[in-house]
Amino acid sequence: MKKLVQMFAAVFAVAMALLYLASHLNTTQGYSGDNTLTIYNWGDYIDPELIKKFEKETGIKVIYQTFDSNEAMMTKIAQGGTTFDVAVPSEYAINKMIEEDLLIPLDHSKLPNLKYINPRFLDLSFDPKNKYSIPYFWGTVGIVYNPEMLGGKKITSWNDLWDKDLRNQILLVDGAREVIGMGLNSLHYSLNDTNKAHLQEAKRKLGALTPNIKAIVGDEIKMLIANEEAAVGVVWSGDAAEIMSENEKLDYVVPKEGSNLWFDNMVIPKTAKNIEGAHKFINFMLDPKHAAQNAEYVGYSTPNQKALDYLPKEIANDKRFYPDLDSAQNLEVYENLGKRMLAYYNELFLEFKMHKK
Amino acid sequence: MKSNTRNLYLIPYVLWILLFVVAPILLILYYSFFDIEGQFTLGNYKKFFTPVYLRMTLSSFWYAFLITAFSLIIAYPTAYLLTKTKHKQLWLLLIILPTWINLLLKAYAFLGIFGTFGFANSFLELIGIGRKQLLFTDFSFVFVSVYIFIPFMVLPIYNALEKLNPSLVDAARDLGASWWTTFRRVVFPLTLDGVKSGCQAVFIPALSLFMITRLIAGNRVITLGTAIEQHFLVTQDWGMGSTIAVFLIIAMAIIMVATGNRK
Structure with a gap:
């Protein structure tokens, strides 16, 4: 005691x-x-x-x-x-x-x-x-990629990501609006679309992308792409700038179908x-x-x-990071879609993540 | 007088249980009946029984089972060997040592080791197998999880083996039992309690793993833990997050009862 x-x-x-x-x-x-x-x-x-x-x-x-x-x-x-x-x-x-x-x-x-x-x-x-x-x-959301690892191929659009040659080469950021938005953009829908039929269509399209996706990650994406762990990454523009300063082979593109513009x-x-x-x-x-x-x-x-x-x-003067906003290639700002819609986006994202190869 | 002081000693324990065990469980149960806009609903429970969440539950259990099984296969011989070594405490310390290091740091280390240009792949290339994708696979996920959980499996088994009276083994051998029979009929049954508590200590946390699912498995493995994290932090659908947690608690209770000691 x-x-x-x-x-x-x-x-x-x-x-x-x-x-x-x-x-x-x-x-x-x-x-x-x-x-x-x-x-x-x-x-x-x-x-x-x-x-x-x-x-x-x-x-x-x-x-x-x-x-x-x-x-x-x-x-x-x-x-x-x-x-x-x-x-x-x-x-x-x-x-x-x-x-x-x-x-x-x-x-x-x-x-x-x-x-x-x-x-x-x-x-x-x-x-x-x-x-x-x-x-x-x-900034924007776009695609950072390594032309050398892709044999000199150029990526200009979201739909390029569905190319069979990119099997197991894509890293995505772990964000529901970014990933679902990518699906919507590739179908030429708005990033703020609340039509459930459109969203389901986008999810089905993303499901077809599954074989090309290596992983869905957080901030590690910068390190993984810079280390050439994967050839393609969907990232925010500033992350791309940071990755490109570490690995000069890389290039960044804002896809031509349109993308997110954020502040x-x-x-x-x-x-x-x-x-x-x-x-x-x-x-x-x-x-x-x-x-x-x-x-x-x-x-x-x-x-x-x-x-x-x-x-x-x-x-x-780098047009990749300071694009001309008035001729802007369908850059869209996220709207506050309300809790219920955001939950729906997240649900679709969760289903997308659960797609097995 | 005596029973009074005993009741006094009970106070901290009862307070602790009420505040940190009973109250949170009740809160989770309470939240699970509300939808995202704060309306009372049973919808969350209905949603849990849709294919998405059922598949998630199934895969959580499958991975947790794999992790537990591999941990056991590695931990039992290790614990056995430990009891036979000369400097037991030192070896035991070496096994516990990794738990002193932050989980996140260990996970990041594996990102480097399993990477395309990492140590593991260099080794595979050296022995002529060639580079393989290790990161973001089921293999790496189970491997890292087993690595993280193994001390929790080794310790209870080691303790059970230490407590085992060696004369029982000698007696079995004297009476003509082979090494295998001795193990099967004497050693294993007597250390079963250690194995059970080891399995509980691994299976239950493995069921709700998150973070490693993102870092090592690249979100290719989605467990119930990942879904709870998503619902609380991103969607802010606390109701659905709580509902999943309720099912996890029920599952864990069932496991505790099933593997518990009936005395």
């Missing part, structure tokens, strides 16, 4: 000591008080140098946290208990967050650098007049504690030089018109 008490006491003492140490470390690094800014962003989606620079310029300590899906991010913000000051959701998620009253309206007078943003990216249907959100990056925007969630600092941060990121530095690091396309002047010519 005495031993037991002693053991309890020892464990308790160690726990207290660790607790004290942790809080001590936090205070010495300025993690408490109101001079901090918590940013909630996608993984690997900002140049860390910029955070350092922001901290130096403003004296605000940045806490940086990451998420890997819009849904996970929304759940965390909706449930509270967090103090995220800035978050970076995609367009359909912003729409949903506005509906659910999770965002704080922005004060445009504190964001003078907004003038550098290409008007093409402002006042879009998911957030009219940019009351809640400011563009961060944009990730900065917002201030209801949970924010440092609203002043959040505006400062958004304005800091809108500065053309910072936006250019960030775009070069991350690989996605910047909506900042002025920033293009600071980017190396070969990036700014």
